[in-house]
Amino acid sequence: MSATKTDAPPAATRGEGPAPAGEAVGAARSERVSALVQQHGALAVLVVVSVVASFSFDSFATGDNLGNMATSSAFLAIVALGMTFVIVTGGIDLSVGSLFALGGVLAAWGSRHGTLVALLLPLVVCGTVGVVNGLLVARSRLAPFIVTLAAMLGARGLMLALTDEGAETYLIGKGSFLAELGQGSTLGLGNPVWITLALFAAGAVVLRRTRFGQHVYAVGGNEDAAALMGVPVARTKVLVYTLSGVLAGLAGALNAAWLASGVTILGSGMELEAIAAVVIGGTLLTGGLGHVSGALVGVLLLKVIQNVINQIGSLDSSYQQVVSGAFLAVVVVAQTWLGRRRQLM
Numbered sequence: 001m002s003a004t005k006t007d008a009p010p011a012a013t014r015g016e017g018p019a020p021a022g023e024a025v026g027a028a029r030s031e032r033v034s035a036l037v038q039q040h041g042a043l044a045v046l047v048v049v050s051v052v053a054s055f056s057f058d059s060f061a062t063g064d065n066l067g068n069m070a071t072s073s074a075f076l077a078i079v080a081l082g083m084t085f086v087i088v089t090g091g092i093d094l095s096v097g098s099l100f101a102l103g104g105v106l107a108a109w110g111s112r113h114g115t116l117v118a119l120l121l122p123l124v125v126c127g128t129v130g131v132v133n134g135l136l137v138a139r140s141r142l143a144p145f146i147v148t149l150a151a152m153l154g155a156r157g158l159m160l161a162l163t164d165e166g167a168e169t170y171l172i173g174k175g176s177f178l179a180e181l182g183q184g185s186t187l188g189l190g191n192p193v194w195i196t197l198a199l200f201a202a203g204a205v206v207l208r209r210t211r212f213g214q215h216v217y218a219v220g221g222n223e224d225a226a227a228l229m230g231v232p233v234a235r236t237k238v239l240v241y242t243l244s245g246v247l248a249g250l251a252g253a254l255n256a257a258w259l260a261s262g263v264t265i266l267g268s269g270m271e272l273e274a275i276a277a278v279v280i281g282g283t284l285l286t287g288g289l290g291h292v293s294g295a296l297v298g299v300l301l302l303k304v305i306q307n308v309i310n311q312i313g314s315l316d317s318s319y320q321q322v323v324s325g326a327f328l329a330v331v332v333v334a335q336t337w338l339g340r341r342r343q344l345m
Contacts, residue, residue, distance in 0.1 A: 040282070040294075041282070041331075041334070042280050042281050042282060042294065042297045042298055042301055042331070043297045045301060046297055046300055046301045046304065049301070049304055049305065049308070050304055053304065053307075053308050053311070056311075057308070057311040059311065060307070060308070060311055063188070065307070067185075067188070067189065067190065069303055069304070069307055070189065070190065070193045071190040071192055071193055071258070072303065073196075073299050073300055073303045074190070074192040074193050074195070074196040074251075074254070075100070075192065075251045075252075075254060075255045075258075076251075076270065076273055076274060076277065076299050076302075076303075077196050077200070077277075077295070077296055077299045077300075078195075078196055078199060078247050078248075078250060078251035078254070079096050079097075079100060079247060079248050079251050079270060079271075079274045080274040080277045080278050080295040080296075080298065080299050081199055081200060081203050081247055081292055081295060081296075082096065082240075082243050082244035082245070082246070082247035082248060083096060083244060083271075083274040083275060083277075083278050083295070084203070084207075084278050084281075084283055084290055084291075084292050084294075084295045085203075085207065085216060085240040085243055085244065086144075086240050086241060086244050087220075087275070087278050087279075087283050087284075087285060087287065087290060088207070088216050088217060088220045088240075088283060088287055088288065088289070088290045089216055089219045089220045089236065089237060089240050089287055090219065090220045090223070090286060090287025090288070091137060091144040091237065091240070091241070091287070092144045092145055092148065092275070093133065093144070093148045093241060093244045093245075093271065094145065094148040094149050094151075094152045094271045095129060095130075095133060095148045095149075095151035095152040095155055095245070095248075095271070096244060096245075096248040096270060096271045096274055097152065097248075097267040097268060097269060097270035097271040097272075097274075098151070098152045098153070098154075098155035098156040098159065098267060099126040099129060099130075099151075099155050099245055099248035099249055099252065099267075100248050100249075100251055100252040100255070100266065100267040100270055101155075101156065101159050101252060101263075101264060101265075101266050101267035101268075102122070102125065102126060102155045102156075102158060102159040102162075102249070102252065103122035103123075103125075103126050103248060103249035103250065103251065103252025103253050103256075104122075104252035104253060104255050104256035104259075104262045104263060104266060104267075105159050105162055105163055105170065105252075105256070105262035105264060106118075106121045106122040106125055106126075106162070106249070106252075106253070106262070107119065107121065107122050107172075107178070107252065107253035107256045107257065107262060108169075108170035108171065108172050108256045108261055108262030109121075109162065109170045109262065110122075111170070111172045111173065111176065111178050112170075115176060115177045115178045115181075118172075118178050118253065119178070119250075119253055122249035122250065122252055122253045123246050123249050123250060123253075125249065126155075126245045126246060126248055126249025126252070127242055127245050127246040127249065128245070129151055129154075129155055129245050130241045130242040130243065130244055130245020130246060130248075131238060131241070131242050131245070132151070133147050133148055133151050133241040133244075133245065134237050134238030134239070134240070134241030134242055135238055137237055137241065138233070138234035138235075138237035138238050139234055152271070159264060160264070163262070163264050166264040166265070169261050169262065169263070169264070170261065170262045171260060171261045172256060172257060172260045172261060172262075174260065178257045179257055179260055181254070181257050182254055182255070182256070182257025182258035182259075182260075183257065183258055183260070190258075192254050192258060195254065199247070200292055200293070200296055203292040204291070204292045204293060207291065207292055208291070212236070212239065215231050215232065215236045216236060216240060217288060217289075218231045219231060219233050219236050219237065219287070220286075220287025220288035220289070220290075221287065221288035221289075222288075252266075252267070273302065273324075276298070276302065276324060276328045277295055277298035277299040277301075277302055278290070278294070278295045278298060279298070279328060279331060279332060280294075280297075280298035280301060280302070280327065280328060280331045281293070281294025281295045281296070281297050281298035281299075282294040283295065285332070301327075302324055305323055305324065305327070306324075309323065
C-alpha cells in the first residue's frame with residue numbers, strides 16, 4: 001500500500017527559503033546606516049557642537065581660539081594616532097602618557113647638544129620602550145594591560161630620575177630650530193598642526209593601503225585565523241607598539257618645543273584621553289575595526305567640549321572629566337549595540 005503524498009507548503013511559507021527581496025534590501029540599508037553611525041557619528045556630533053558653540057559664544061569661532069585649540073589638540077592627536085594602531089590589533093597601551101612626558105624632558109635635555117639630538121633622543125628611547133612592550137606582549141604572551149602599566153611606571157620613574165624628582169627643568173633656547181618647530185606657524189596654523197596632519201595622512205595610507213595595515217586589521221579581527229593565513233602576528237604586534245612609543249615620544253618633543261621646556265608634570269592621564277578619543281572616533285576596543293580619521297575627530301570633539309566648558313566660565317574644570325567620561329560611556333554602549341545589531345542582520 002503506497003503512502004498518500006501530501007503537498008508541502010512553499011519554502012518561503014515555512015520560513016526556510018530566502019527572505020523576500022524587499023526585506024533583504026531593507027536589512028542591507030539598515031546595516032549600512034548602522035555602519036555609518038558607528039564610524040562617523042562622532043563627526044556629526046562634532047559639527048553640531050561646534051555650530052551651537054559658535055552661536056552661543058562670541059569668542060569660540062575666533063581665529064585665535066580655533067588656532068590655540070588646534071595646536072593644543074595636535075599633541076594628543078599624535079599620541080592617539082599610535083593608540084589607534086594598537087587598539088585595532090585588540091591591544092592597549094597605558095605607557096603613552098609617561099612616554100609623552102619622558103619625550104619632552106629628553107628633547108629639552110638634548111637641545112643643549114643640537115636639534116638633531118633633541119629630536120632623535122626621545123624617538124629612540126620611547127621607541128625602545130615600545131619595542132620591549134611589543135616583545136613582551138607578542139612573544140611572551142603577557143597581557144597588554146600589565147605590560148604597558150609596568151612601562152608607564154618605569155618611564156615615569158626614568159623621567160623623574162633625569163630631572164632630580166622634578167626639581168630640575170631643562171629649557172629650550174629661544175630662536176633655535178626646535179623652538180621654531182614648536183612655536184612657529186605656517187599659513188596661519190602652528191607647525192605642530194601641520195606635522196600632525198601629515199602624520200595622519202601617512203597613517204591613513206599605511207592602515208588602509210598597505211600590507212602592514214591589512215595585517216593590523218587581521219590580527220585584531222581574529223588572531224588565530226590571521227596566523228593560519230600566514231600573517232606575521234608577533235611582528236605586527238611589535239611594530240604597532242613600537243609605533244605607539246615613537247609617536248608618544250615625538251608628541252612630547254613637540255610639546256616641549258611649544259612650551260620651550262621639558263615640563264615634568266605633563267602626560268598624567270593622557271593615555272586615558274587617547275583611548276577615549278580613539279574609541280569615540282569609532283574604533284572598537286575589541287579590535288579589527290577602526291580608522292585614523294576617527295581618532296582625529298575624537299580628539300577634536302574632546303577639545304571642543306573642554307573649550308565650551310571653559311567658555312561657560314561658571315563651571316569648574318573638573319566637569320571636563322565628567323563630560324568626557326559620560327560621553328565615552330555613551331559611545332561604548334552605542335558601539336556595542338550597533339555591533340550586535342549588525343551581527344544579527
